[in-house]
Amino acid sequence: MNESVIYLPEVDSTNLWAKHNLDKFGPIGAVYTTHQTAGRGRLGRSWLDAPHKGLYYTAVIRTDLVQPATLPLFASLAVCDALRERYRIDCQIKWPNDLLLNGKKIVGILTEGVADLETQLIKHVIVGTGINYLTDPSEFPEEIRQRAGSIRRYTLDSGVSRNAFIANYLNEFFSLYKNYKAASFMDEYRAHSNTIGKDVTINRSGQTSEGHVATIDNQGRLVLSSGETLSSGEVTKIRSTD
Ligand code: BTN
DSSP, X not given: OOEEEEEOSOBSOHHHHHHHTGGGOOSEEEEEESOXXXXXXXXXXXXXXXXXXXXXXXXXXEOOXXXXXXXXXXXXXXXXXXXXXXXXXXXXXXXXXXXXETTEEEEEEEEEEEEOXXXXXEEEXXXXXXXXXXXXXXXXXXXXXXXXXXXXXXXXXXXXXXXXXXXXXXXXXXXXXXXXXXXXXXXXXXXXXXXXXXXXXXXXXXXXXXXXXXXXXXXXXXXXXXXOEESSOEEEEEEOOO
């Protein structure tokens, strides 16, 4: 595979940099840093920078996307698989695309499409991933300490470079991508879900609601036992129903 991985010692946001430098990538590529000064999160939030401890990267894919709605779910599965392969980490996925380890968030993903100005079709896909890679959990700010986790104990002294991990991720992404259109990856996604079968609180544009998650369908939507389907939002609380 012809992949290019670019390292930047410091950048505002790897997603922004990728969007402004699309011509620097081959058909598949990534840019990464360990110091982001203006990292962007989902739902208009910012993403915390832990200088030289975090791993922040953006994969750029030039492709025709058939079903962009499931891309965030797909991207989270690719990170999950790469983490298992490289570091033997067994993650769970909180819908739609947060990776958790022992109930704490270790990875956040922000996917964005870049449209062709003439056709308005998505021409490039940008998948930004932030990993609490070497962060010491005691260094998390007080307000996120309960929710944030780190993979430090797996990555420290692992002998696996960040560059090698990202190359592995790109490989995982593209081997899964072959079956993307058929949505067959959704079975594996569901097997890693910590959301299915749980009573949850969901926040959608500031409105909270509660429900029991029956499943996540092949279009990536939460299906509640009430029959309602949700294609966007954030699961803010998960209660075990055992
Ligand atoms: C989330 O809110 O959970 C998503 C966080 C995504 C953060 C990553 S870090 C690399 C890439 N560059 C950014 O500015 N954001 C994403």
